[in-house]
Amino acid sequence: MAFTVKFRRDSVEHWSTINPILQKNEVGRVSPTGEFKVGDGSTPWNDLAYSTTLPENIIMVSCYRYPVDSVKKYYEDLVRRFQRGQSPR
Numbered sequence: 001m002a003f004t005v006k007f008r009r010d011s012v013e014h015w016s017t018i019n020p021i022l023q024k025n026e027v028g029r030v031s032p033t034g035e036f037k038v039g040d041g042s043t044p045w046n047d048l049a050y051s052t053t054l055p056e057n058i059i060m061v062s063c064y065r066y067p068v069d070s071v072k073k074y075y076e077d078l079v080r081r082f083q084r085g086q087s088p089r
Contacts, residue, residue: 019044052082
């Protein structure tokens with residue numbers, strides 16, 4: 001099964017203020033740190049934990065001007081840094 005993920009980005013302050021509910025498998029990225037949360041369709045942003053993994057067989061739909069493959073590589077690299085205990089920056 002493949003997942004389609006749309007991602008949004010904003011400052012931690014704005015995420016906390018608007019406290020949105022991300023759609024299932026929607027990625028919300030914190031700028032400029034690169035940390036991210038993955039939505040479940042029902043939990044508000046402030047109650048979601050930061051994620052260190054992306055759903056398997058992910059298909060990323062880039063909302064920005066970057067090719068999908070570049071965006072996917074960025075998040076895979078970010079996950080590897082989290083797993084090694086390195087800073088996400």
